[in-house]
Amino acid sequence: MIRTMISLAILLAGSGAVYAQECTRPMLQAAVESYLAAQTSGDISRMSLDAKAKFQENMIPTTREKGLWNTALPIAHTISIYDVPRCKTFTEVIVTEGGHPYVLGTRLAVKSGKITEIDSLVSDQDDWLFNAADYLKYSKAEDWPVLEPDDRVSRQELIDAGNQYFDFVFLDKGIRPPWGTPCARLEGGAYTNPKNEPRDTCQIPAPLGEMFVVNRTYVVDEEMGTVNVFCRFGDSKEGMPDSHLFRLVNGKYRWIHTISVNLTGKPIVIDPPPNAIPETAR
Structure with a gap:
């Protein structure tokens, strides 16, 4: 009986190893x-x-x-x-x-x-x-190499960093995203740190206006310190399709890339809060 159980354990362990190697x-x-x-x-x-x-x-x-x-x-x-x-x-x-x-x-x-x-x-x-x-x-x-193990964070921390960014920018200024220094955002072609200033961050005066970011799904690469979020801005069926790619080093934002597809043909306007300070004035 004991021999049978040991054999079964070995078989299950082996099948688990095969399963783990199905995707590489x-x-x-x-x-x-x-x-x-x-x-x-x-x-x-x-x-x-x-x-x-x-x-x-x-x-x-x-x-x-x-x-x-x-x-x-x-x-x-x-x-x-x-x-x-x-x-x-x-x-x-x-x-x-x-x-x-x-x-x-x-x-x-x-x-x-x-x-x-x-x-x-x-x-x-x-x-x-x-x-x-x-x-x-x-x-x-920009430089996007595979990170050294000590510079990486967990899968869940990467997902949390993506969510915290959206929730801070559009909903709740009380959230504390992992802002890094230096950091730059690349949105459609507009770049927030064209001179590569060492003290610049990706932080945005927030919230920019109430907007729900819905249908969020994630692709995570812990070795690269990256999470890609596909989502829609606003409506879950007709809201603007968007991709945000976050690169974190030591758990802090280093680069953020965005691709947003305007399906309406109309300008996208987000009214800033009354006391917001433009990033260029910081």
């Missing part, structure tokens, strides 16, 4: 490489797609044939993060040439090496603060 960082990296190959060539057959893959663009279901991934784009720069526990990725893609600049934020869900879901935010000239050339300029100047 190299597997996710290969999936992203296939996506980028498809996006560069406009040939979706180069993507490692599952036969039943699902597609979304700007948080709207679409088909394999209709997405921007069928258009060849001269990609200038990318940043990718890899969520191994959930087998998901996020890639920021910057396109400045080819006649139509874009900044894309694309998530992949992967199973057994195949992409089962692709969810892409597509921003261009009609979107929030859009300037692909400046997005490229400032993004390339």
Whole structure:
């Protein structure tokens, strides 16, 4: 009986080890490489797609044939993060040439090496603060290496940092997000620290106005110290699709990148509180 129980324990331990290895960082990296190959060539057959893959663009279901991934784009720069526990990725893609600049934020869900879901935010000239050339300029100047173990924080702390930012900026000034120094925000192409001042922070006078940030989902890469949040501003069905990518070093914000897709065609206005001090005046 004891021998049987020991054998069963070994079997279960072995199966757990196999399960833990079903998704690996190299597997996710290969999936992203296939996506980028498809996006560069406009040939979706180069993507490692599952036969039943699902597609979304700007948080709207679409088909394999209709997405921007069928258009060849001269990609200038990318940043990718890899969520191994959930087998998901996020890639920021910057396109400045080819006649139509874009900044894309694309998530992949992967199973057994195949992409089962692709969810892409597509921003261009009609979107929030859009300037692909400046997005490229400032993004390339930043340094996003894998962090040393002592510089990392837990998965939950990264998720909390993303949530605290939104809740502070739009709802509750009593929240204490992990502001870091130096830090810079890159929003559509607008950069808050173009001179790379060592004392600048990402802090915003808040709240900017009451707005609920809903439908939040997360891709987390502890090795990179990053969390990507997909969300909508306002309404859960028709609110503006948005991506915020947070990079934390030693648990403090270092860089924040945003991609916001304005589906209304109307200007986005958030009324500041009466006593707010513009960031440029700080």
